[in-house]
Amino acid sequence: MDSETGGRESETGGRTMYLIGGRRVTVLDLLQAGLLQAGAKLRFHRSRIGVAYDATVTEKGRIRLEPEGEEFRSPSRAAMVAAGMRAVDGWRAWLVVDQERFLDAVRQDLLDRTISKVAAATHQRNEDIKRQRVYERLKQARRRAEAHDPERISVRELLKLWEAADRGDQVSQIEADLANHGLLTSPSFRAVTLDTVVSLTTPSDEAERSATTGDTEIGDIRVVENDEGDDDLNVRLTVGNLSPLAGVESVGPNSPLEEATTKMLLNDYSQLAVLSGPRGLRGAVTWRSVAQAMQQKSVASVADAIDPQAEVVPYDRDLFQVLPILQQREFVFVQDETKAVKGIVTTADVAHRYGEMATPFFQLGELDQTLRWVVSRTADMETVQTICSRPIESFDQLTMGHCKRVLENKEVWERLGWPVDRSAFISRLEEIRLIRNQVMHFHPDPVPEDTVDKLRMFTSLLHRYRGLA
Structure with missing residues (x-):
C-alpha cells in the first residue's frame, strides 16, 4: 500500500x-x-x-x-x-x-x-477536473510571474480557485500547489484580510523587491525558509488579518493643521499618519497632540502636533505581540511587504475582531447544551447508543453530530411532537454543525455575515419548542 x-x-x-x-x-x-x-x-x-x-x-x-x-x-x-x-x-x-x-x-x-495523464483519461472524476483547472491557472500565473507581470488577485478570489470560502482546512493544500509551481503570494495570503490584493510571484521576484526596498536580507534568492512544509505550522492571527493594507489617510509634515483636523472630522478618525513618503513615517497627529499644539501656539501646524512615538509594525507580526503596544498607544500603523505604510490597527479593530470570534463561540455553547437537553428528554441512553453506534455513557458526551443523528431518526423525531419539518430542521442543524467545526478550529477568518443570525434563530426555535420535549 x-x-x-x-x-x-x-x-x-x-x-x-x-x-x-x-x-x-x-x-x-x-x-x-x-x-x-x-x-x-x-x-x-x-x-x-x-x-x-x-x-x-x-x-x-x-x-x-x-x-x-x-x-x-x-x-x-x-x-x-x-x-x-x-x-x-x-x-x-x-x-x-x-x-x-x-x-x-x-x-x-x-x-x-501528471496532468497529461489526467487529461488523457476517458472518464475523469470531479476532483481530477478541479485539480487540472487549478494546475492550468497556476501555470499561467507562473508564466506571468516570470515575465515580471505577476497576476494580482484578492485573497478571497484566490481561495475560490480551490472552491474554498476561507483559510480553513485547505490552506496546506493551497500552499503546496503554489509551491509546486514555484509561486508564492506577496504579501502572504495567510497574514492579511480576505479582501487584500496579493501578487502571485516567484521567489526571485521577491529578492528583487527586497533589494529595491532596502531589505536587510542578504543572498541571491529570497524565499520562505521551508519549501516542503516540514515545519509548516502557521495558525497565527496577524496584524495584517485586521488591516486590508489598502492605504492610510495621511498628511505631510508641512501641512496646515486645519487639513489634519478636517480629515479626521470627515472620516471620524482619532489619528492620522504623518508621512514624508510611502515609507517615511514621521509620526501621527491625534486629537490629544492637536490640543497640546494649540495650547502652546495660537497658530500651530502639523509639524507642531506630531507625536513622534507612533509605532509601525510589519503586516505579518503576531497580533498578540502588538497587544501591549495597542493597550498603551491605542493604535499602530502597518507596513506592507514593501515596507510602505499601508494600514492601521486600533484597539477598536481588535475589540471588533474578538467580538466576531466570541459571539458565535458562546452561541454555539448554548446550542450544544440545549440540543443535549432536548435529546435527553426524548430518547433514553440505550436508544442513543444504538443510533450513534458508540459506547456513549452520558448525554454530556454527545457532540452536535450525535444530536443530529439522533434527531433525524424518524421514531425519535415523532416523540418530540414539534410542529416543525424534520428535513428542514436537520438541514439547518447540519449547516450549524459545519459552522461549529470552523469556529472551534479557530480559523483566522471571520464567520460569514449571516452566521450569527442563523445561530440566533435556531436557538430561538429550540427555546420555543423545547417545553414540548
Whole structure:
C-alpha cells in the first residue's frame, strides 16, 4: 500500500496524480518518476561572489552535500546550509549538472506529465477536473510571474480557485500547489484580510523587491525558509488579518493643521499618519497632540502636533505581540511587504475582531447544551447508543453530530411532537454543525455575515419548542 495515497490507485495516473493538490513535490518523487537518477550531481552557483557548492542526489531522494556528507530532504535547507544563508529557494538554486537545468524545471516536468495523464483519461472524476483547472491557472500565473507581470488577485478570489470560502482546512493544500509551481503570494495570503490584493510571484521576484526596498536580507534568492512544509505550522492571527493594507489617510509634515483636523472630522478618525513618503513615517497627529499644539501656539501646524512615538509594525507580526503596544498607544500603523505604510490597527479593530470570534463561540455553547437537553428528554441512553453506534455513557458526551443523528431518526423525531419539518430542521442543524467545526478550529477568518443570525434563530426555535420535549 502506498503511504502517500492511502493505497488509492487510478487508471488516470495512479500515485502521481495525487501530487497535484495533495502535498509538495519532493526530490524522491522525481526519482520515482524517472526524471532524476540517484547519484545525479547538483551545483549551486552564487555568481555574485563567484562561489559554487556541490551535492549529490541519494537513492532515498536526499541531497548530500560535498564534501561534508550532510543529507537533507529539502533542496532549500540543503542550499541554506551549504551557503550559510538564511533563506534560499533550493529548487531554483540547484542545477542538475548532466541535464543543465534546475530542479525546478524537473519538478515542472513531473507536474506536466501528471496532468497529461489526467487529461488523457476517458472518464475523469470531479476532483481530477478541479485539480487540472487549478494546475492550468497556476501555470499561467507562473508564466506571468516570470515575465515580471505577476497576476494580482484578492485573497478571497484566490481561495475560490480551490472552491474554498476561507483559510480553513485547505490552506496546506493551497500552499503546496503554489509551491509546486514555484509561486508564492506577496504579501502572504495567510497574514492579511480576505479582501487584500496579493501578487502571485516567484521567489526571485521577491529578492528583487527586497533589494529595491532596502531589505536587510542578504543572498541571491529570497524565499520562505521551508519549501516542503516540514515545519509548516502557521495558525497565527496577524496584524495584517485586521488591516486590508489598502492605504492610510495621511498628511505631510508641512501641512496646515486645519487639513489634519478636517480629515479626521470627515472620516471620524482619532489619528492620522504623518508621512514624508510611502515609507517615511514621521509620526501621527491625534486629537490629544492637536490640543497640546494649540495650547502652546495660537497658530500651530502639523509639524507642531506630531507625536513622534507612533509605532509601525510589519503586516505579518503576531497580533498578540502588538497587544501591549495597542493597550498603551491605542493604535499602530502597518507596513506592507514593501515596507510602505499601508494600514492601521486600533484597539477598536481588535475589540471588533474578538467580538466576531466570541459571539458565535458562546452561541454555539448554548446550542450544544440545549440540543443535549432536548435529546435527553426524548430518547433514553440505550436508544442513543444504538443510533450513534458508540459506547456513549452520558448525554454530556454527545457532540452536535450525535444530536443530529439522533434527531433525524424518524421514531425519535415523532416523540418530540414539534410542529416543525424534520428535513428542514436537520438541514439547518447540519449547516450549524459545519459552522461549529470552523469556529472551534479557530480559523483566522471571520464567520460569514449571516452566521450569527442563523445561530440566533435556531436557538430561538429550540427555546420555543423545547417545553414540548
